Amino acid sequence: xxxxxxxxxxxxxxxxxxxxVTLPILRWTWRGLADDAFTGALHEFRPADREAVRDxxxxxxxxxxxxxxxxxxSPFAIPVDHADWWFNLHGFSWLRHFRDVDDSGERxxxxxxxxxxxGREGRFGRQTWAPALTAQRVLNWLRHLPLLLDGATPExxxxxxxxxxxxxxxxxxxxxxxxxxGDALFAAIALAGAxxxxxxxxxxxxxxxxxxxxxxxxxxxxxxxxxxNPKLQLQLLVELVSVRRVASQLKSDASLELAAQxxxxxxxxxxxxxxxxxxxxxxxxxxxxxxxxxxxQANAAGHQRRSKLLGGYGILRAGEAVVIADSGRIPPPxxxxxxxxxxxxxxxxxxxxxxxxxxGPAPADLxxxxxxxxxxxxxxxxTIDSENASPTPPAQMxxxxxxxxxxxxxxAYARRFGVDLERRITLLSGGTTLVGQDRMIAHGxxxxxxxxxxxxxxGVRLQRNRDESMVRLHLPNGAIWSFLWEGAACRDEESxxxxxxxxxxxxxxxxxxxxxxxxxxxxxxxxxxxx
Numbered sequence: 001x002x003x004x005x006x007x008x009x010x011x012x013x014x015x016x017x018x019x020x021v022t023l024p025i026l027r028w029t030w031r032g033l034a035d036d037a038f039t040g041a042l043h044e045f046r047p048a049d050r051e052a053v054r055d056x057x058x059x060x061x062x063x064x065x066x067x068x069x070x071x072x073x074s075p076f077a078i079p080v081d082h083a084d085w086w087f088n089l090h091g092f093s094w095l096r097h098f099r100d101v102d103d104s105g106e107r108x109x110x111x112x113x114x115x116x117x118x119g120r121e122g123r124f125g126r127q128t129w130a131p132a133l134t135a136q137r138v139l140n141w142l143r144h145l146p147l148l149l150d151g152a153t154p155e156x157x158x159x160x161x162x163x164x165x166x167x168x169x170x171x172x173x174x175x176x177x178x179x180x181x182g183d184a185l186f187a188a189i190a191l192a193g194a195x196x197x198x199x200x201x202x203x204x205x206x207x208x209x210x211x212x213x214x215x216x217x218x219x220x221x222x223x224x225x226x227x228x229n230p231k232l233q234l235q236l237l238v239e240l241v242s243v244r245r246v247a248s249q250l251k252s253d254a255s256l257e258l259a260a261q262x263x264x265x266x267x268x269x270x271x272x273x274x275x276x277x278x279x280x281x282x283x284x285x286x287x288x289x290x291x292x293x294x295x296x297q298a299n300a301a302g303h304q305r306r307s308k309l310l311g312g313y314g315i316l317r318a319g320e321a322v323v324i325a326d327s328g329r330i331p332p333p334x335x336x337x338x339x340x341x342x343x344x345x346x347x348x349x350x351x352x353x354x355x356x357x358x359x360g361p362a363p364a365d366l367x368x369x370x371x372x373x374x375x376x377x378x379x380x381x382x383t384i385d386s387e388n389a390s391p392t393p394p395a396q397m398x399x400x401x402x403x404x405x406x407x408x409x410x411x412a413y414a415r416r417f418g419v420d421l422e423r424r425i426t427l428l429s430g431g432t433t434l435v436g437q438d439r440m441i442a443h444g445x446x447x448x449x450x451x452x453x454x455x456x457x458x459g460v461r462l463q464r465n466r467d468e469s470m471v472r473l474h475l476p477n478g479a480i481w482s483f484l485w486e487g488a489a490c491r492d493e494e495s496x497x498x499x500x501x502x503x504x505x506x507x508x509x510x511x512x513x514x515x516x517x518x519x520x521x522x523x524x525x526x527x528x529x530x531x
Contacts, residue, residue, distance in 0.1 A: 037161055037198075038142060038145060038161060038164060038165075038194070038197045038198055039145060039146075039197055039198075040142060040143060040144060040145030040146040040147070040197065041142070041196055041197045041246055042139065042142045042143045042193050042196075042197060042242045042243070042245075042246060043143070043241075043242050043245045043246075044096050044099055044143045044144065044242070045241060045242070045295050045298075045299060046093075046096045046238070046291070046292055046295050047096075047291045047292075047295060048096050048097045048098070048099045048100055049097050050097070050100075050101070052094065052097040053097050053098055053101060053106055053109075056094070056097075056109070056113075057106065057109055059071055059072055059073075061075050061085075061089065061094075063084075063085045063088035063089055063094060064082070064084035064085045064087070064088045064364065065287075065289075065499075066080075066082050066084065066085040066364070066365070068080055068082075068085060074113075074116050074120075075089055075113075076089070076090075076116055076117055076120050076121065077120070081365055082364045082365045083364045083365075083367065084364035085364065087133060090117070090121070090128055090133055090137065091133055091136040091137050091140065092114070092117075092136075092137050092140040092141060093136065093140055095110060095140050095141075095143070095144045095147070096140075096143070096144070098110040098144065098147055099144065099147070101147075104151060107147060107150060107151060108151060110144075110147060110148065111147075111148050111151070111152055111156070111160075114141070114148055114160060115156060115159065115160070118159060118160070118163050122163050122166075124170070129167070129170060130183070131171060131174050131175060131178050131180075131183035131184075131186060131187050132180075132182055132183050132186040132187075134167050134170060134171060134187075134190075135171060135175075135186035135187050135189060135190035135239070136186065136190075136239065137167065138164065138167050138168055138171065138190045138193075138194060139189070139190050139193055139239050139242065139243075141160075141164055142164075142193055142194065142197045143242060145160075145164075145197070148160055168190070168191065168194045171187040171190055171191055172191060174187065175187025175188060175191065179334070180334065181217075181218050181226075181334050181335060182227070182232065184214055185214050185215065185218055185236065186236075186239065188207070188210055188211040188214045188215075189211060189236070189239045189240060189243055190239070191207050191210075191211075192207040192208055192210075192211045192243050192247065193239075193242060193243045193246065195207045196243075196246040196247070196249075197246075205250060205252050205254040205255070208247050208250070208252075208254040208255060208258055209254050211243075211258065212254060212257050212258055212261065215258075215261045216261065218335075219261065219264065219265065220311050222264060222267070222268050222271075222310045222311055223261065223263070223264025223265045223266075223267055223268045224265075224268040224272075224310060224311035225265075225335075226331050226332055226335040227283065227284070227331050227335040227336070227337070227338065228282065228283045228311055228312060228313075228329065228331055228335075228339075229282075229283045229284040229285050229338055230269060230272050230273075230279035230280060230282070230283075230285035230288070231279075231284055231285045231286060231288060231361075232284065232285075232338075233265060233268065233269045233272075233279075234269060234279070234288055234292070234293060234296060236265065237262070237265055237266065237269065237296050238292065238296065240258075240262050240265070241262070241296065241299045243258075244258060244259055244262050247259075263300075263301050266296070266297075266299070266300035266301065267300075267304060268310060268311065269296070270297065270300060270304075270305065271304075271305070271308060271310050271313075271315055272285075272310070272313060272315070272324060273293075274322045274324065274347060274348075274349035274354060275320055275321065275322045275349045275350065275351060275352070276349040276351075276352055276353060276354040277290065277293070277352070278290075278293075278354070279293075280313075280324040280326075280347045280357075280358075281347065281357055281358040281359070281360040281361070281497075281498075282313070282324075282326050282340060282342055282345070282347075282358065283326075283331075283338055283339055283340050283342070284337075284338025284339075284340070284361050285361070286360040286361045286498055287360065287498065287499045305317055306401075307399060307401045307404060307406075308399070308401075309397060309399050311329075312326065312327045312328075312329030312394075312397070313325065313326055313327070314326075314327070314397050314399055314406040314408065314425075316399075316404055316406055316425065316427045317427075317431075318404050318427040318428075318430055318431035319430035319431030319432065320350050320351040320431055321348070321349070321350045321427055321430075321431025321432070321434070322348070322349050322350075323346055323347070323348050323406070323425060323427060323434065324346065324347050325344070325345065325346040325347075325397075325406055325408060325423070325425060326340075326342045326343065326344070326345045326346075326379075326381075327343060327344075327394065327395040327396075327397045327408055327410075328341070328342055328343025328344070328345075328389060328394070328395050328410060328412065329394050329395070330391045330392070330394070338361070338374075339374070340358075340374045340378075340379065341374060341375055341376040341379075341388035341389055342358070342376065342379045342381060343376075343381065343389045343395045343408070343410045343412055344381045344382055344395070344408050344410060344421060344423040344438075345358060345376075345379035345380055345381035346380050346381070346423075346425060347380065348380075348434055348526070350431065350432075350479070350481075350528065351477070351479075352477065353457065353475045353476065353477050353479065354457035354458075355456070355457055355460065355473065355475070355481065355526065356380045356454050356455065356456065356457065356526075357380065357455055357456075357457055357497060358378060358379040358380060358455055358497075359373055359378035359379070359455060359495065359496055359497055359498060360373065360378075360497055360498035360499075361373055361374075361498060362374075362498070363498055363503055363504060373498070375388055376388045376389055377451075377453060378455075379453070379455070380453055380454045380455050381423075381452075381453065382421055382423065382438050382450055382451065382452045382453075382522075383450070383451055383453070384413050384416075384417045384419075384421075384448040384449065384450050384451075384516060385417070385448045385449055386451065387413075387416070389410060389412030389413060390412040390413070390415065390416070391412070392412075393411055393412070395408050395409060395410035395411075395412070396408070396409045396410075397409075403426065404426055404427040404428070405424065405425070405426045406424070406425045406426075407422065407423070407424050407425075408422070408423045408425075409421070409422040409423075409441075411443060413448075414443035414444060415444075416448075417444075417446065417447050417448040417516055418442070418443060418444030418445040418446040418447055418516070418518065419440040419441055419442060419443055419444070419446050419516055419518055420440075420441040420443045421438065421439070421440060421441070421450075422437075422438070422439040422441055423436065423437070423438050423439075424436065424437045424439070429527075432527065432528040433525065433526070433527040433528070434525065434526040434527075435523075435524075435525045436523070436524050436525070437521055437522070437523050437524075438450075438452055438521065438522045438523075438524075439519075439520075439521045440516055440517060440518055440519065440520050440521070441518065441519070442518035442519060443518075446516045446517055446518040447516060448515075448516045449513060449514070449515055449516065450488075450513070450514060450515075450516050450522070451511055451512065451513045452488065452511070452512040452513075452522055452524070453509055453510070453511050453512075454483075454509060454510040454511075454524075455495045455497065455507065455509045456473065456495070456507050456508050456509060456510065457475075457497065457507065458497055458499070458505040458506075458507050459475070459476035460473050460474065460475055460476070460507070460508070461473070461474040462474075462492055462508055462510075464492075468490070469484070470482055470483065470484050471483040471490070471492070471510065472529075473526075479528060479529075480528075480529045481526050481527065481528055481529065482525075482526070482527050482529055483510065483524070483525070483526050484524070484525050484527075485512055485522070485523065485524040485525070486522075486523050486524075487512075487514060487520065487521055487522040487523055488512035488513055488514040488522045489512070489513055489514065490510060490511070490512050490513075491510075491511050491513070492508050492509065492510050492511070493508070493509050493511055494506065494507075494508065494509070495507045495508055495509035512524065
């Protein structure tokens with residue numbers, strides 16, 4: 001309670017200070033860098049798509065997997081009710097697709113879009129100049145500054161440099177006043193990158209030192225961001241990889257420390273990635289752009305894929321199988337914006353196929369449903385009376401690597417329903433069998449109905465035997481898994497899985513349901529049928 005109150009006071013004070021420095025009477029100071037010149041010294045490692053360039057020139061903008069047709073209008077003039085698309089547009093990550101173009105018309109088109117944004121948004125606006133968005137836009141402009149300046153008139157070049165400098169100056173002031181930890185971190189990354197894009201020699205490590213301090217405060221010992229959000233982890237790494245390359249040229253203690261922290265972040269993201277190639281859908285994490293994810297992994301030092309505990313998650317790896325389970329740990333104040341009610345939830349993949357997952361975060365164009373997708377019933381986990389687990393106390397998680405056994409116990413239902421829940425998960429036979437037990441441990445007077453849900457991956461087809469004692473899962477790759485259970489009645493229901501590429505994908509879910517009885521257990525098993 002004290003930490004939440006302290007954060008609320010801090011947010012109010014910093015918000016008030018930010019309001020003051022963004023007043024029109026003070027914004028003229030942001031022009032302090034207007035006469036400085038910048039060079040495009042930041043490396044662009046993300047893949048480019050020439051077809052995306054042609055589509056944009058034809059008025060088709062596929063951003064955040066949402067296609068918008070502008071019909072000849074500026075994309076910045078189109079009202080779009082899709083937060084991710086809007087953020088991608090104003091963040092300019094799409095500039096990477098123009099990286100290798102040689103056609104002067106295509107290069108002119110990219111510069112025209114930047115100048116169009118400047119004409120519409122070059123003056124401060126609280127949405128378009130939000131610190132995290134401004135930081136990502138600055139980094140993307142710096143990555144592609146030669147593209148933007150090549151062929152520009154002196155006046156155009158001066159305009160681009162001036163607005164770029166004003167945005168950097170705004171981050172210098174507002175980054176230190178950011179109550180949101182993510183805003184402060186993105187601002188520090190952009191300022192570190194901007195320092196090494198200023199013309200002239202630079203050996204000052206103060207911005208790298210500050211970035212290191214902020215990173216150290218926002219990462220846990222394993223290098224996972226304290227939000228516990230795999231999506232945010234990827235977004236941060238996208239920006240940090242470019243800055244790491246220029247910082248490494250200093251060969252200083254600060255640059256070495258930065259590299260070490262980024263390496264730990266790579267390892268954490270890799271640990272939370274299933275064998276199907278996608279990170280688990282927990283705490284705001286969802287379907288990530290596969291090409292960017294691969295590019296990030298290519299910049300990692302190496303892989304250490306093994307069973308482990310990490311940041312409140314438990315990971316089991318055996319053969320081609322991966323299980324990632326969530327303890328439901330609540331992030332500290334300021335980091336819990338996207339927290340999900342997912343204690344004891346799991347995701348399971350084998351080879352290239354996802355088998356069990358979660359519904360994921362709400363689609364960007366269904367903001368009103370955000371709370372629904374964060375509920376416990378949207379995860380492969382046990383719930384009682386369809387209610388969310390209490391946020392406290394934290395679950396206990398233990399791992400026995402030799403036995404490939406993960407145990408998670410939560411008291412989050414004890415006050416309301418009189419039982420603790422314990423989930424024991426074991427991978428057997430080289431990952432071809434997943435065994436689970438969900439126990440109800442007395443902690444008061446037991447009541448309610450427990451439901452254990454397994455949200456199946458898209459494309460998984462169900463086949464149920466006549467005696468209803470077993471369900472077969474037919475995977476898209478032709479593999480067949482058997483599902484058996486005892487201690488509850490089984491039914492299947494409709495479900496969905498949110499995909500950044502196809503939106504809501506209709507799926508099915510298996511539901512095991514019974515009355516809550518202290519000391520009882522629901523047992524279940526998924527096993528691969530051998531051909």
